[in-house]
Amino acid sequence: MITTPETKICSSIANPTSPLGCLMYNSAFEYLKLNYIYFAFVVTDVENAVKGIRALNFRGTTISMPYKIEVMKYIDKLDETVKSIGAVNVIINDNGILTGYNSDWIGAITALKEVTKIRDKKILVLGAGGAAHAVVYGLTKEGGKVKILNRTISKAEEIAKIFNTEFGGLNEIKNVSNYDIVMNATSVGHKNSNESLIDKKLLNSNQVIFDTITVPLESKLIKDAKEVGCKVVPGWKMLLYQAVWNFEKFTGKKAPVEVMEKALKNWATK
Numbered sequence: 172m173i174t175t176p177e178t179k180i181c182s183s184i185a186n187p188t189s190p191l192g193c194l195m196y197n198s199a200f201e202y203l204k205l206n207y208i209y210f211a212f213v214v215t216d217v218e219n220a221v222k223g224i225r226a227l228n229f230r231g232t233t234i235s236m237p238y239k240i241e242v243m244k245y246i247d248k249l250d251e252t253v254k255s256i257g258a259v260n261v262i263i264n265d266n267g268i269l270t271g272y273n274s275d276w277i278g279a280i281t282a283l284k285e286v287t288k289i290r291d292k293k294i295l296v297l298g299a300g301g302a303a304h305a306v307v308y309g310l311t312k313e314g315g316k317v318k319i320l321n322r323t324i325s326k327a328e329e330i331a332k333i334f335n336t337e338f339g340g341l342n343e344i345k346n347v348s349n350y351d352i353v354m355n356a357t358s359v360g361h362k363n364s365n366e367s368l369i370d371k372k373l374l375n376s377n378q379v380i381f382d383t384i385t386v387p388l389e390s391k392l393i394k395d396a397k398e399v400g401c402k403v404v405p406g407w408k409m410l411l412y413q414a415v416w417n418f419e420k421f422t423g424k425k426a427p428v429e430v431m432e433k434a435l436k437n438w439a440t441k
């Protein structure tokens with residue numbers, strides 16, 4: 172694309188970086204013929220990177236690992252959700268005022284609501300890191316009855332206190348069949364590990380299984396759950412829907428979801 176002085180610039184701050192944002196956002200800009208462009212930057216100095224957003228008047232910036240917490244120090248305003256979740260994954264620049272938002276939880280809840288309602292459902296969440304904070308925020312906001320299990324129980328207890336949920340250790344996974352919805356928000360199953368914390372024999376077809384793992388597109392947990400006949404939500408849907416929300420904030424236009432989904436899947440299946 173040929174940029175002009177009017178082109179609105181969006182970017183990412185991450186280390187390492189992924190090609191996914193460039194593919195999803197730029198495909199969508201092109202499809203809607205918007206004068207926008209998105210660049211991915213590998214950043215080591217977040218403070219100066221944020222100054223760069225202001226100085227160069229970027230419209231918006233997505234924040235990925237490992238900067239979702241650190242970046243909060245350098246921006247002007249934090250959305251209410253960020254104060255609860257404790258992490259920013261997108262910054263919007265409105266006339267030089269940088270506001271941090273969290274759309275990870277929106278991605279998760281939008282994806283889950285495609286297959287189930289959440290209110291009053293018994294929900295088991297595995298993990299107590301950044302991903303778990305975002306999903307538990309969304310699940311409790313939507314009226315789900317959540318229990319958090321984590322390898323390090325003290326971390327599960329910390330989140331449980333923030334969101335007023337139950338918590339426990341991974342030894343309680345044996346009770347997984349008591350839950351309507353089960354979410355893996357640990358890093359187990361990432362890349363080629365082909366691991367799952369949940370024994371397939373403990374799953375039943377009435378359950379909804381959600382995995383926040385995005386690489387591979389179908390984790391071992393998602394494959395097992397499909398074989399059992401469960402409804403499944405793979406992590407790429409959470410990724411897609413948070414990007415859809417970000418795109419709409421960047422542009423004020425409705426996102427072409429299918430175009431973004433195609434870009435994501437083309438990359439992930441390469």
Ligand code: ATR
Nearest residue numbers: 298299300301302303321322323326356357358359
């Ligand atoms: P993210 O921001 O992606 O959530 P994170 O903050 O590093 O990443 O959190 C990773 C989560 O996966 C944690 O809940 C971690 O458990 P601990 O808090 O005990 O470290 C969990 N996790 C990672 N490897 C695990 C493993 N082999 N077995 C069980 N849980 C694991």
